[in-house]
Amino acid sequence: MPKKKTALRVNxxxxxxxxxxxxxxxxxxxxxxxxxxxxxCEIGECGACAVLLNGTAVNSCMVLAWQANGAEIVTxxxxxxxxxxxxxxxxxxxxxxxxxxxxxxxxxxxxxALLDRNPNPSExxxxxxxxxxxxxCTGYGQIIEAVQLxxxxxxxxxxxxxxxPTASLTRECGDGGSHSPGGSGAVATPQASLxxxxxxxxxxxxxGLSTGxxxxxxxxx
Amino acid sequence: MSLPQFEVxxxxxxxxxxxxxxxxxxxxxxxxxxxxxxxxxxxxxxxxVVVDVAALRDLHGIEVTDTEVIIGAATTIAExxxxxxxxxxxxxxxxxxxxxxxxxxxxxATVGGNLVTAAxxxxxxxxxxxxxxxxxxxxxxxxxxVPLEKFLVNAFxxxxxxxxxxxxxxxxxxSATATGAFRKMGLRKVSCMAKVDVAVLLDxxxxxxxxxxxxxxxxxxxxxxxxxxxxxxxxxxxxxPEAIAAAAALxxxxxxxxxxxxxxxxVVEALVRRLLAEAALALTRGGSNA
Ligand SMILES: Cc1cc2nc3c(=O)[nH]c(=O)nc-3n(C[C@H](O)[C@H](O)[C@H](O)COP(=O)(O)OP(=O)(O)OC[C@H]3O[C@@H](n4cnc5c(N)ncnc54)[C@H](O)[C@@H]3O)c2cc1C
Ligand code: FES
Ligand code: FES
Numbered sequence: 384m385p386k387k388k389t390a391l392r393v394n395x396x397x398x399x400x401x402x403x404x405x406x407x408x409x410x411x412x413x414x415x416x417x418x419x420x421x422x423x424c425e426i427g428e429c430g431a432c433a434v435l436l437n438g439t440a441v442n443s444c445m446v447l448a449w450q451a452n453g454a455e456i457v458t459x460x461x462x463x464x465x466x467x468x469x470x471x472x473x474x475x476x477x478x479x480x481x482x483x484x485x486x487x488x489x490x491x492x493x494x495x496a497l498l499d500r501n502p503n504p505s506e507x508x509x510x511x512x513x514x515x516x517x518x519x520c521t522g523y524g525q526i527i528e529a530v531q532l533x534x535x536x537x538x539x540x541x542x543x544x545x546x547x548p549t550a551s552l553t554r555e556c557g558d559g560g561s562h563s564p565g566g567s568g569a570v571a572t573p574q575a576s577l578x579x580x581x582x583x584x585x586x587x588x589x590x591g592l593s594t595g596x597x598x599x600x601x602x603x604x
Numbered sequence: 605m606s607l608p609q610f611e612v613x614x615x616x617x618x619x620x621x622x623x624x625x626x627x628x629x630x631x632x633x634x635x636x637x638x639x640x641x642x643x644x645x646x647x648x649x650x651x652x653v654v655v656d657v658a659a660l661r662d663l664h665g666i667e668v669t670d671t672e673v674i675i676g677a678a679t680t681i682a683e684x685x686x687x688x689x690x691x692x693x694x695x696x697x698x699x700x701x702x703x704x705x706x707x708x709x710x711x712x713a714t715v716g717g718n719l720v721t722a723a724x725x726x727x728x729x730x731x732x733x734x735x736x737x738x739x740x741x742x743x744x745x746x747x748x749x750v751p752l753e754k755f756l757v758n759a760f761x762x763x764x765x766x767x768x769x770x771x772x773x774x775x776x777x778x779s780a781t782a783t784g785a786f787r788k789m790g791l792r793k794v795s796c797m798a799k800v801d802v803a804v805l806l807d808x809x810x811x812x813x814x815x816x817x818x819x820x821x822x823x824x825x826x827x828x829x830x831x832x833x834x835x836x837x838x839x840x841x842x843x844x845p846e847a848i849a850a851a852a853a854l855x856x857x858x859x860x861x862x863x864x865x866x867x868x869x870x871v872v873e874a875l876v877r878r879l880l881a882e883a884a885l886a887l888t889r890g891g892s893n894a
Contacts, residue, residue, distance in 0.1 A: 384609050404654070405607035407641070425605045426642050428795070430708050439682075439711050445637050446712070449612060450656060493707065514794040515708030 387449040393417060394461025402448050408434070411448035412458065419460040419488045423517075430516035433489035434458050440496035442515070459488035462495060470540065471495055474533035475526070482520035489516045494530050502538055504530070605645045611653045618662040618742065618771070624655055626744040626767040633657045633769060635678050636712035638705075639721050662771060663716065666690060673777060677716025677770040681705070681728075684715065693777050696784025696803050700731035703788040706795035716770040719755070722762045722827055725798040729756060729828035731786055733820035734805040735775035743768040759826035782807040782816065783886040785879040789871055798823040800868050802855075802875040806843075806883040814838045814884075817851070819876060824859035824868045831858035834876065843884040852877035 386401040391411065398415060409432045412420045423431030425444045432443045435457040463469030468476070471494050481487050490513060497504055497512035504512065509530045510523075518526060613631070615621035625631050630652030634640050643649035657663060663678035666687045673693050675684065684690055685701045704710055704727045718728045719739065729752070737752045741764060752773065755762050764770065778784075784805045790796035801822035807815045817838040822828040834854035841847045855876040861868040 384611055387612060403609070404612040405609055405644075407607065425645060427638055427709055430706075433708055440708055441711050442708050445641050445709075447612075447634070447637065447641075447654070447656075449614075450634075450637070450658065511794070512707050515706035 387452075389449045389452045391415075391448070391451060391454065391456055393456045394458060400448070404447070404449060406448045407444055408436075408446040408448045408451050408456075409443040412443060412456070417458050417460065420458050421485055421488060423485065423489075428517065429486070430489040430493065431486055433492040433516065435492055435496060438496075438499070440493050440515075457492075457495075459491045462491065469495075470536045471498070471530075471533040474536060475529045478525050478529040478532055480521060480525040480529035486516055486518040486520075490518065490526055494533060497530070498534055498537060502541075503534060506531075607641070607644050608647070608650055610644075610651050613653055613655045615655065615657075615660065618660055618769070621655060621657055621660060621769060622742060622744050622767070624653070625769065628653050628655075631655050631766075633720075635663075635714040635717040636680065638709055638713045639717055639723075657716075657769060658714070663769075668693065668777070671776055672774050674772050674774040675715055676772050677719075678714050679716075681710040681713045681715065681718075682707075685710065694731075694735060694775070694784070696734055696786050696805055697728065697731040699784070699786035700727045700788075700801070700803065703727060703786070703794075703798075709795075715773060719752070719773065720762060720764060720770055722756050722758075722760050723797075724759050724826055724828070725801070725823040726828055727788060727798060727801060727822065730801045730803040730820035730822040731784075732773060732775065733828055733830050734784065734803045734818040735778065736818065737773050737775040739773050740771045741765075741768045742771045747771070753830060756827045761827070778805060779807050779816075781887065781890070783883045785883045785886075787875050787879055789875065800824050800871045800875060801828070802872065802879055804876065804879045804883055806838075806880065806887060808843060808884070808887045812842050812884075812888060814841055814843050814847075817880075819851070819855050819858075819880075821855065821859055821872055821876075824861050824872050826860065829858055831855040831876070833857065838880075843880070843887070845881070848877055848880045848884065851880060 384404055387404050389400045389402050391398045402411060409422055420434055420443055421431035423429035427442050427445050433440050434443045436451060437454050463472050471491050475481055493513050493516050501508060506527060509527050613624050615624055632651035633655050635658045640649060658678050664676040666679060666689050667674045668689045673689060681701045681704045685698060690698050715728050718726050732752050738749050739752055739755050740747060740749050757763055782805055786803045788798045789800045790798055803820045805818040809815055817835045819831040819834050820828060821831060834851040837854055838851045852873045856869045856873040859869055859872045
């Protein structure tokens with residue numbers, strides 16, 4: 384079969400590939416070394432293979448790689464690094480929402496997609512957003528808690544940014560998904576919506592939470 | 605699990621896609637891939653050429669005219685869930701979409717793929733049946749519009765010819781008072797196939813008399829069906845508990861579950877009774893929309 388030229392931008396790094404037409408996005412990503420994307424079932428049931436495809440959370444096992452030609456893909460590893468974890472990743476660790484860890488990358492991707500659209504979700508909304516991600520270990524309780532913690536921390540971060548009009552947005556808004564572990568030179572782009580949301584966010588952020596709290600909890604971990 | 609070998613075509617226009625489907629032997633469309641990827645891995649579908657229709661502009665978008673709502677075949681379930689047009693005119697369909705699979709699948713799965721697959725447990729089919737929806741099919745030979753009820757023939761079987769694409773699905777805007785309800789019974793709260801789906805769309809006048817009733821079932825027969833006798837029994841009657849119970853009993857007669865699944869008859873009757881009661885109550889409060 385003739386190969387199919389496929390350009391994928393993964394976690395900010397550009398890949399130009401020539402793939403067999405029957406290679407799934409899941410397989411292509413794992414072959415490229417993005418093994419944080421897990422192969423759990425390949426029938427769309429488990430969500431361990433979830434990635435952000437142009438900002439939307441999808442099962443990469445349900446997508447043929449060439450269908451994603453030209454797309455921007457973000458995997459869990461693209462959200463943060465060990466040194467500089469994303470607030471969602473940190474919350475999962477802090478709460479103990481990770482046991483075997485197999486479901487975690489997919490859970491975090493679905494959480495990211497949720498919080499990008501709905502910064503202050505109810506428990507029902509969280510459960511709905513994670514409905515495509517199976518966990519065989521935790522019983523989901525801590526995962527829900529982690530999402531709630533991540534949401535409040537992210538809101539607190541936004542509040543802190545709003546209070547400092549001159550501060551650089553880069554760190555606080557880095558959850559745009561463009562941290563690049565490979566050092567590909569991707570720039571963290573502040574989400575366009577953020578500026579417009581400041582006052583709004585500020586008015587409903589939980590009080591008593593600041594980025595400082597995060598630092599201290601992290602120290603206890 | 606590797607996929608079988610196939611070639612691919614990525615047409616840029618509807619015309620190009622139709623030409624490929626008419627000329628290339630063994631060509632099969634792919635939209636969201638949530639059925640086809642599973643079927644190809646299982647070996648039950650072996651297209652020689654996979655034709656990507658997900659990006660075709662003619663297959664996208666949800667539009668409303670003075671009289672109709674038109675949904676492109678490649679519209680995802682997630683897009684339908686978020687559509688203000690559907691929220692206003694077709695809550696029965698939005699409710700069906702909210703019980704569809706799970707958040708990840710909904711971002712890929714399309715309404716066209718769902719209808720063409722014609723699985724007994726399709727969640728969009730019963731909701732669209734209560735809306736009296738019509739599908740538009742296109743081929744190099746031209747276009748045809750077919751009522752969804754005729755389009756769905758049997759389990760996994762439709763009247764679509766292999767060179768045809770499903771372009772859109774449309775329905776007349778229901779009356780402003782018409783009230784829709786949908787319930788899916790499955791083995792879990794989320795991410796499961798329906799054991800029984802019931803959709804109803806009820807309309808009435810200010811005296812509590814039923815002016816229009818549509819009831820559809822899925823997963824209770826080989827393919828989604830309307831419960832016409834039950835509908836006929838309601839129209840013109842006051843929506844009393846007795847009339848609702850009688851219609852529910854008739855609705856169960858429209859079901860034809862597989863041997864061993866006779867329990868579904870009782871589930872259909874109970875769900876139809878509950879949904880009709882819910883819709884009737886909403887009607888007395890002025891009705892919502894479909
Ligand atoms: C984990 C999981 C859970 C699921 N849960 C549900 C559920 O709760 N309810 C439900 O109803 N379904 C469910 N499904 C089934 C599936 O997601 C739906 O049927 C979906 O709508 C199929 O759409 P698709 O775009 O992914 O189709 P595809 O897989 O792309 O295509 C399916 C078939 O339709 C054909 N096709 C697609 N688009 C067109 C078109 N425009 N014209 C002509 N032919 C076309 C293809 O050639 C193929 O034969 C589930 C699937 C999975 C994997
Ligand atoms: S591996 Fe894709 S959903 Fe399980
Ligand atoms: S932590 Fe093991 S599957 Fe979720």
